Amino acid sequence: MFEGKGLYKTIYADPPWWEAGGGKIKRGADKHYSLMKTKEIIAMPVKNLADKTGCHLYLWVTNNFLKDGLAVMEAWGFRYITMITWMKEGSIGLGQYYRGMTEHCLFGSLSILPYKKINGKRMQGATGFIAPKQEHSRKPDKMRQMIEAVSYSPRIELFARERFNGWDAWGNEI
Secondary structure (H helix, E strand, O other), X not given: OOOOOOOEOEEEEOOOEOXXXXXXXXXXXXXXXXXXXXXHHHOOOHHHOEOOOOEEEEEEEOHHHHHHHHHHHHHOOOEEEEEEEEEEXXXXXXXXXXXXXXXXXXXXXXXXXXXXXXXXEEOOOOOEEEEEOOOOOOOOHHHHHHHHHHOXXXXXXXXXXXXXXXXEEEOOOO
């Protein structure tokens, strides 16, 4: 199912949550790509990719699927640590009661990895940042930069749409 070079210290995933949108006009994710039910995401053998001595998981969730994201994280064997919020600059997204201007990335860990240090300084990210919205579902470069600063390689991106140096990638659009 996955192409990779072995066990990973960092897993970055943006699953196609079952966001079918409302009404007769397709405006949600289902307009752009095939979606997966939460039980299908949970069933993926992601824990087999994780280095058992320590691995970080970054899991994107939509507002509607926050609880499901936590369930996926736990099913994959990771302990939730915090949530990173992307405030989409200049965006008024879709929504019913509230228009979605944010996306969230859950951060979790399998076992404990020591803090990554460079020149004796602990590397840290932020739990929130502002970045422009891009084409549908494309995540900001700022997130990948924070992941690379905080988390160790080897790294893999699941549900990837393009390849990046220093990362393995898996996805049906790659």
